Amino acid sequence: MKNIAFFPGSFDPFTKGHADIVKRGLKLFDEVIIGIGNNTQKNRHFPLELMTLKIKEAFHETENISIITYDGLTASIAQQYGARFLLRGLRNTTDFEYENTISQVNRHLIKDLETVFLITSPELAPISSTIVRELHKFGAKVNDYLPYDLE
Template sequence: MKIAVFAGSFDPFTFAHQDLVDRGLGLFDKIIIAIGVNSSKKGLLPLADREKGIKLLFEKYTNVEVQQFSGLTVNFCKRVGASYILRGLRNTDDFEFEKAIAQNNSLLAPTIETYFLMTKSGLAHISSTIVRDILSNGGDVSALVPEIILRVDRDSST
């Protein structure tokens, strides 16, 4: 079984993230969306809300799991039996950054391969950093983030 890990902070999970998972399912039998826990970083959206929203978004998919993790992504891959890491690329800056990470991951875990998917046209402008800035300033992100993700955040803040 070809299992891939799609790791990130997903603060918040965007339409671009969703598209990568949907397209990745054509390559892999199972994708584990791994929400990285960094205790020194405080996210905009609570970790539990991120996990709940992503699980709701993919609840009808039997081949998508959502888990939290801390530490190295390659160590998480080993724990869950994944031989692949799925990453998205929006531009050349992403490529240079992700290439360095993939090369180091390859040194740490030679049996785990990184697959890059280019972001689809029309989604390349979406970044969680920009979405967080819009959200924190009261802007409308409905064209950038699935409604279910936004609804979980609103439900937990009331």
């Protein structure tokens, strides 16, 4: 049985920090599925289609990665794709508090679904999609924070 991890997020945009978690996750799992979810509490800045294309571009030479877009509960989608693990990155204690609660609910929904947390690499910890989005909205160059060229 393959150990498949599902890496969910709104990825608006997908940053170097996200890419680092995926690459490190591939050392632990046979396959990583990147799931671009539709977060009902957020309005997207970058279209889903663009992010899907850019993530594929970032990993075009990497095996065992697939990218999907989805609506619905993350735990159910992970189960649908045969993933027994959710992969999440943590930058700080605030991330942990948020992610811990979600992992408990996901485990309640799907008993055998484990969440695996990876601590963000120190040099990437200051990067967040929120900051990159804000910079981009005001015309600042953001390619230094992304694993692909946006501009």
